[in-house]
Amino acid sequence: MKIATFNINGIKARAEALPAWLDEAEPDVVLLQEIKSVDEAFPRDSFEDRGYFVETHGQKSFNGVAILSKLPLEDVERGLPGGEKDDQARWIEATVVGKTAVRLCGLYLPNGNPAPGPKYDYKLSWMARMRDRAAALLLDEIPVVMAGDYNVIPQAEDAAKPEAWVDDALFLPESRAAFRRILHLGYTEAFRTREPRSGHYSFWDYQAGAWQKNNGIRIDHLLLSPQAADLLQEAGIDKEVRGRDKPSDHVPVWIALDA
DNA sequence: ATGGTGGCAACGCCA
Numbered sequence A: 001m002k003i004a005t006f007n008i009n010g011i012k013a014r015a016e017a018l019p020a021w022l023d024e025a026e027p028d029v030v031l032l033q034e035i036k037s038v039d040e041a042f043p044r045d046s047f048e049d050r051g052y053f054v055e056t057h058g059q060k061s062f063n064g065v066a067i068l069s070k071l072p073l074e075d076v077e078r079g080l081p082g083g084e085k086d087d088q089a090r091w092i093e094a095t096v097v098g099k100t101a102v103r104l105c106g107l108y109l110p111n112g113n114p115a116p117g118p119k120y121d122y123k124l125s126w127m128a129r130m131r132d133r134a135a136a137l138l139l140d141e142i143p144v145v146m147a148g149d150y151n152v153i154p155q156a157e158d159a160a161k162p163e164a165w166v167d168d169a170l171f172l173p174e175s176r177a178a179f180r181r182i183l184h185l186g187y188t189e190a191f192r193t194r195e196p197r198s199g200h201y202s203f204w205d206y207q208a209g210a211w212q213k214n215n216g217i218r219i220d221h222l223l224l225s226p227q228a229a230d231l232l233q234e235a236g237i238d239k240e241v242r243g244r245d246k247p248s249d250h251v252p253v254w255i256a257l258d259a
Numbered sequence B: 001a002t003g004g005t006g007g008c009a010a011c012g013c014c015a
Helices: A017-025 A044-048 A118-138 A173-183 A239-243
Strands: A002-007 A029-033 A053-057 A065-069 A073-078 A091-097 A101-108 A144-149 A220-224 A232-237 A253-257
Touching: A002 A017, A002 A101, A002 A144, A002 A220, A017 A044, A029 A101, A029 A144, A044 A053, A053 A073, A053 A091, A065 A073, A065 A091, A065 A101, A101 A118, A118 A144, A118 A173, A144 A253, A220 A253
Parallel strands: A002 A029, A101 A144
Antiparallel strands: A002 A253, A029 A065, A053 A065, A073 A091, A091 A101, A144 A220, A232 A253
């Protein structure tokens, strides 16, 4: 089962680039972030015509997550638990059943800039809530995949110019520590199991020729429960997507699971 | 170098 995460930066703006990538990469499951659309305006037909089931959790203008799956999705849940006052659409869960059942979590973690400030406080509180949900998911002892735009650069080797990010919410020590606290519950960050570990990125800013200079960062991650990590066959980043017409500033990151 | 680029949606906010 090929499972991908892709921050598309607007579903309407990616009306050509996203289907083109789906047709060539043929993922079984895609976790989308920043659909920037309400559910009613999401172009379901384009994906249903390609054989995908579609579940969305959108909002007007900003954020928004979705799941596309060639296998039916069950027990869909929208919103990260513990956020009664949180109206931002950043979390969706569903179960997909292939050879075995896999619990999928699609997430768009808050950016948090500028730091310090209320946006950074929101990022850290959201990560604390995510840690609670991640811990609860482990109790089921089933394959779990938590994938999305984490807005966290885990290590210096995950940035072309780490010195440029030292005061940024994506790379501050507190952000990285909160990421490790989730990881150390017992999750495996799939791409980090690959060698070499440096020089691989999933985001290049639109500004200042970041793509042309390969000035990227790796912030899109797939975290696997032990039962999912046991099934991991392959992990990759579809870097070339960034060089095409009308690209998102992120590219797809994917895994193959024996599931 | 306090700009630069892009999306959404409406002349500003977010990344």
